[in-house]
Amino acid sequence: MGIFDIFRSRGGVPVEQRREPRVMASAEVSSIADLDDPRIQEYLRGRGFGSEAGAPVNPHSALKVATAFRCAAIINGAIATLPMDIKRRTGNTRVDANDAIIWDVLKTKPNPWQTPSEFKRLMQMMVLMRGNGYALIVRGAFGKIKWLIPLVGAMQVKQNTDFTLTYTYTRPDGAQITIAQEDILHLRGMSLDGINGLSVLGFARETIGISIQSEKHLAKVFKNGTSVGTVLSTAGEVDDRERLKADLEEYRGAENAHKTLILEGGLKWEKVDLSNLDLQFIQNREITATEICMFFGVPPFMVGLTTKQTSWGSGVEQMGIGFVAYTLQDWFTMWQDAIKRDLQPPDDPTLYVRINPSGLLRADIKTRVLSYAVGRQWGWWSADDVREMEDENPLPDGIGQTYLQAVNMQDASKATADLAAHDPNAPTSK
Known part of the structure; x- marks a missing residue:
């Protein structure tokens, strides 16, 4: 079977009748052996894995939660937009390796329909949602890597007796194909077995499920609930409701603030504040949002949660540096090591x-x-080094390539030798 048969339909199934590929919501599928498991039934129905809160959690439902969407967008955006330098060491210097076989697919065109940033964003999203990101390596003449094709469908990974890996990919039409390890770019997140990555979504399922149910509850409140700021009550009857409404209109707006309100007929004015249950609901929503940030490793201030204190530093700049050092650097290393292992x-x-x-x-x-x-x-x-860091061209005629030296700094041994030459009695270093 040719390499492109992986994506061809068997039996001439029309495009409109093919099933859309589904993204596995969690790496926990690989640990389910009983087909009667209710999580299998939920997944086959396209609902995702259920949570104790009662909400099915899959990539689409999770991304409807604002905090989860923003956390994923921040991490994916950082991976997609930062430059991926492909260098070659030549002695003590490092030069662009634009002749390398991986230059074109990583920096120019990974496949016929994606830009490099789109490819990196999709692969990183698969790692966050599934724990693993897979791309088929398509080679051309002389083994040169031509394309990297993201494999969004279900994938099973098996370790052979010689410790190599075999990948079984389920195509969009339901057929399965076996792919050798050398033909797969595998991005693997944090893992328990070194083979399958762990899904952030899978382990944050309960927290995200609570957030989904909270959103539904709040939507029902807006749709079916009532909200009043004040209540007028009386033990008797109101003779003229329309006149009372007209009188109250005279006290509305900022220009009528702090006017004296005169009530008649035994009416009492009562202000309706948020109940303890309402206050607790608001607090729980903020706690849930903070926990989602913890799963993704994103500082809460980056998703708009500014009420929490942090020990990373007193300013936004220091907190941003902490995010790069403690979250993004881990993802950078995953990409770099996977490319070195599978593509280099x-x-x-x-x-x-x-x-x-x-x-x-x-x-x-x-x-x-x-x-x-x-x-x-x-x-x-x-000067040229500085101009390069500011994305500016070098100075003409090489005048910006000079390295300066402070006039009061010199080699200590040379200074001692010069002193001894002028004063034979001066102390010398040994």
Whole structure:
């Protein structure tokens, strides 16, 4: 069977009759052996895995929760937008490896319909939602990697007796195909067995289920509930309701604030505040949102939760640095190591891939200028180095390639030798 038969329909099934591929909501499917398990029935019905709160949780329902959507968008966006540097070490220098076989698929065109950022965003989303991201490696002449095709359907991974892996992919038409390890780019999240990654969605299912049910409850309140700010009550009867309404209109609006209200006929004015149950409901929604942020590793302030204190630093900049260091760096390393294992040719050990986070760590203009000045003063940056970091062209005629040296700094051994040459009685270092 040819490599493109993986995506062809068997039996001439029309496109409109094919099943749409479903994204597995959790890696826990692999641990279910009983087909009567209710989670299997829910999954086959397309509802996703149920939660104790009663709401089925799948990628589509989870992303309807604002916090989960924003957390996934932030992580996926960081992976998609940051540059992926493909370099080659040549002695002490590092140069762009634009002749590498992985340059085109990672930086130009991974497949006929996706841009590099779209491909990276989809693969990262699969890791978050499923625990694993798979792409078929399509090779052309001389083994050159031509395309990377994301495999969104269900995938089973089995370890063979020689410790290699075999992938069984379920196509959109329901047919299964076996793919060798060397033909798969496998992004694997945190794992318990080293083979299957753990889904963030699968382990956050209960928290997200509570949030989904809270949203439904709130929607029902807006649809069917009543909300009044004040109540007028009396033990008797109101003679003229219309006149009473007209009188109350004179006290509405900011221009009528703090006027004296005169009630007649035994009427009492009672203000209706939020009940303890309402206050607890609001608090629980905030707690649930914070817990979702914890599962994804996203600081709450990045999704709009600004009431919580943090120990990462006193400013937004420090909290952003903590997010890059403790969350994104883990995902960067996953990408870099997977590309090295599955895509990088073994006969090119000088080649390496690095996701450059400098764009996320970029300080304000004042801080950058001060750091550039220090680098220039002490001689580890040239003018062209600084201009490159600011995405500007080098200075003409190579005048920006000079490295400066502070006039009061020199080699200590050379200074001692010069002193001894002028004063034979001066102390020397040994």
